[in-house]
Amino acid sequence: MFYREVGQFKSTYAADMAIFPIRQDRIGIMAILAAAAVGVPLIANDFVLASIMIPGLIFTLAAIGLNILTGYAGQISLGTGAFMGVGAYAAFKLASAFPQVNVIVWILLSGVFSAGVGVVFGLPSLRIKGLYLAVTTLAAQFFLDWCFVRVGWLTDYSSSGAIEAARRSLFGVAISGPEATPLSRYFVVLGLVVFLTFIASNLVHGRIGRTWMMVRDMDIAAELMGVRLLPAKLLAFAVSSYFAGVAGAMMVFFWLGAAEPSAFSISLSFQVLFMVIIGGLGSMIGSYFGAAFIWALPVLIKFAPNLFGVEIQSATVEHANSMIVGALIIFFLIVEPHGLARLWAVAKQKLRVWPFPW
Amino acid sequence: MRSSLLPIEKGRQILQVENISLSFGGVNALTDVSFDILAGEVRAIIGPNGAGKTSMLNVINGFYHPQVGRVIHRGEARTGRKPHEAARRGIGRTFQNVALFKGLSTLDNIMAGRTLKMSRGFFWQCLRFGPALNEEIDHRRKVEEIIDFLEIEHIRKVPVGKLPYGLKKRVELGRALAQEPELLLLDEPMAGMNLEEKEDMSRFILDIRETFGTTIALIEHDMGVVMDLSDRVVVLEYGRKIADGTPDEVQNDQTVIDAYLGRSH
Numbered sequence: 001m002f003y004r005e006v007g008q009f010k011s012t013y014a015a016d017m018a019i020f021p022i023r024q025d026r027i028g029i030m031a032i033l034a035a036a037a038v039g040v041p042l043i044a045n046d047f048v049l050a051s052i053m054i055p056g057l058i059f060t061l062a063a064i065g066l067n068i069l070t071g072y073a074g075q076i077s078l079g080t081g082a083f084m085g086v087g088a089y090a091a092f093k094l095a096s097a098f099p100q101v102n103v104i105v106w107i108l109l110s111g112v113f114s115a116g117v118g119v120v121f122g123l124p125s126l127r128i129k130g131l132y133l134a135v136t137t138l139a140a141q142f143f144l145d146w147c148f149v150r151v152g153w154l155t156d157y158s159s160s161g162a163i164e165a166a167r168r169s170l171f172g173v174a175i176s177g178p179e180a181t182p183l184s185r186y187f188v189v190l191g192l193v194v195f196l197t198f199i200a201s202n203l204v205h206g207r208i209g210r211t212w213m214m215v216r217d218m219d220i221a222a223e224l225m226g227v228r229l230l231p232a233k234l235l236a237f238a239v240s241s242y243f244a245g246v247a248g249a250m251m252v253f254f255w256l257g258a259a260e261p262s263a264f265s266i267s268l269s270f271q272v273l274f275m276v277i278i279g280g281l282g283s284m285i286g287s288y289f290g291a292a293f294i295w296a297l298p299v300l301i302k303f304a305p306n307l308f309g310v311e312i313q314s315a316t317v318e319h320a321n322s323m324i325v326g327a328l329i330i331f332f333l334i335v336e337p338h339g340l341a342r343l344w345a346v347a348k349q350k351l352r353v354w355p356f357p358w
Numbered sequence: 359m360r361s362s363l364l365p366i367e368k369g370r371q372i373l374q375v376e377n378i379s380l381s382f383g384g385v386n387a388l389t390d391v392s393f394d395i396l397a398g399e400v401r402a403i404i405g406p407n408g409a410g411k412t413s414m415l416n417v418i419n420g421f422y423h424p425q426v427g428r429v430i431h432r433g434e435a436r437t438g439r440k441p442h443e444a445a446r447r448g449i450g451r452t453f454q455n456v457a458l459f460k461g462l463s464t465l466d467n468i469m470a471g472r473t474l475k476m477s478r479g480f481f482w483q484c485l486r487f488g489p490a491l492n493e494e495i496d497h498r499r500k501v502e503e504i505i506d507f508l509e510i511e512h513i514r515k516v517p518v519g520k521l522p523y524g525l526k527k528r529v530e531l532g533r534a535l536a537q538e539p540e541l542l543l544l545d546e547p548m549a550g551m552n553l554e555e556k557e558d559m560s561r562f563i564l565d566i567r568e569t570f571g572t573t574i575a576l577i578e579h580d581m582g583v584v585m586d587l588s589d590r591v592v593v594l595e596y597g598r599k600i601a602d603g604t605p606d607e608v609q610n611d612q613t614v615i616d617a618y619l620g621r622s623h
Contacts, residue, residue, distance in 0.1 A: 012495075013495045013498045013499065013502075014491065014495055016498075017491075017494060017495065017498060019486075199484045199485075202483065202484055202485060202486035202487075203483055203484055203486075205486060206483045206486050206490060206494060207473060207476045207478070207483060207490075207493075207494070208480065208483045210462070210466060210469060210470055210473065211473060213459060213461060213462055213466075214459050214462075214470050214473070216459075216461070217458075217459035217460050217461050217462065218457045218458065218459055218460070220421070220441070220457060221453070221457040221458070221459065221533075222459075222470075223440070223441040223442050223445075224419065224441050224442075224444075224445055224450075224451050225445060225470055225471055225473050225474065225533075225537065226442045226445035226446055226473055226474035226537075227442060227473060228442050235480075282461065
């Protein structure tokens with residue numbers, strides 16, 4: 001009804017090639033941004049900000065990173081957790097070595113280190129494909145896990161083996177460390193995630209993104225179009241690991257405040273991989289859906305009984321939670337194996353042609 | 359890149375294949391094959407199934423590297439050449455079993471053919487603004503010309519996975535054309551098509567040569583098409599060249615007739 005493009009004629013290629021070619025989409029995205037920047041801070045309490053919005057956005061960024069590698073370039077990786085860890089440890093070391101530089105600079109730079117590590121572990125991708133490549137990235141996961149535990153230099157030889165977010169501020173407002181309020185952290189996270197989503201979206205809509213999808217869909221034909229496979233795949237590893245690294249650094253500085261090596265274990269890799277698969281491979285909005293589904297939904301379910309004043313034992317809630325989320329994952333994958341993003345696209349298509357079926 | 363190549367005069371050799379022998383383990387796919395392709399001609403490669411026609415194209419492309427012999431392209435012998443280098447030197451190609459990027463739309467598939475012509479680096483790509491966007495738009499214009507040329511305007515935004523076979527072949531031709539190749543290798547462009555689609559495709563092949571001056575090497579099984587379209591025909595059987603000449607000469611060659619129809623004993 002309201003989602004119609006009737007009368008929206010495009011008279012230039014630029015208008016036709018816009019990332020949001022339909023006016024309603026542009027309005028919608030502006031409304032969502034406004035809601036995130038103004039509405040959420042006004043309505044949400046500290047709990048919602050600190051336990052749903054901040055981690056949800058950080059996971060979204062990690063999912064975008066993995067989606068670039070797996071969804072767009074077609075290379076499966078099980079090392080996302082470790083790459084996030086590299087970013088976290090790099091940001092920690094940089095921030096403690098150069099305290100006078102703003103922490104946001106270090107967070108954005110920390111991704112460069114994980115990009116470098118990602119490129120090294122991406123080298124086998126020239127020869128190895130599919131599940132076998134996933135196994136070689138598993139090597140990255142275990143090796144880096146080992147480093148986080150055993151290399152004392154990474155944690156500045158802290159006795160607990162954990163790293164802590166230093167007290168840092170932006171324009172006089174504390175944004176990391178114990179004094180930072182959830183609200184200030186939320187604004188920083190939101191700004192960074194929106195900015196990096198913008199970059200990622202631009203990349204995948206241009207020549208580089210097309211090169212990745214060429215490699216994913218038909219590598220021999222890609223070579224024939226003049227694509228050199230190894231540089232294209234390594235670039236995907238680098239960009240993907242960059243996003244994962246920045247997400248890892250943000251995880252420590254803006255969400256957890258401190259992290260033990262086990263925070264970056266294989267289960268984190270799997271969590272991000274599930275977000276990408278459920279959200280939709282090769283879709284930016286899918287990364288948002290996936291993170292919301294895998295992260296925010298369990299939190300909501302956990303606290304839903306409290307909101308309605310129902311008293312249930314927390315262990316029962318925990319069990320029910322696993323069952324509900326598990327069942328939903330199976331349900332969505334049966335209904336739409338291509339993820340929530342595809343469901344979203346189908347819904348939009350139906351709205352466009354409503355009341356006709358096609 | 360194409361723009362750096364000087365155009366080759368019509369009728370001069372653009373590619374020579376010299377004494378190529380290619381084997382996989384104990385199987386000899388090609389044995390001592392030599393022929394040449396002249397600029398501006400339509401050169402057909404025919405032969406029964408398993409004669410080594412596609413292997414020949416793969417050698418020219420750089421997917422296979424022959425054990426013996428060499429490929430001379432534009433006067434340079436390039437034996438160890440990689441496929442992406444062949445693309446840079448103006449060789450385009452379509453595949454026997456359509457090798458499109460199935461997740462992409464028709465438009466993006468043809469845009470993919472222009473990858474090498476785009477030069478804006480990582481920084482501008484991150485912003486998708488200014489030079490990078492202008493570049494995309496310029497290439498979109500070129501791609502639209504190809505879409506017009508091949509009469510596929512109606513499927514511009516359709517993901518190629520959903521297209522019927524005949525149109526897929528046409529999109530693949532469009533993708534190869536987008537590279538602005540000087541030499542276009544077509545591997546069975548009409549396999550599995552009905553008469554009308556074959557006529558369309560034949561028309562496009564002739565138009566391509568007429569409009570863009572592209573040299574075409576063509577593998578095809580439909581003898582009517584081959585004899586009508588091509589200027590010269592090379593015939594392979596069991597990896598050996600058994601005939602080479604104009605369609606008339608080849609048609610009346612006894613070894614060719616034997617290869618196709620069998621010998622009487």
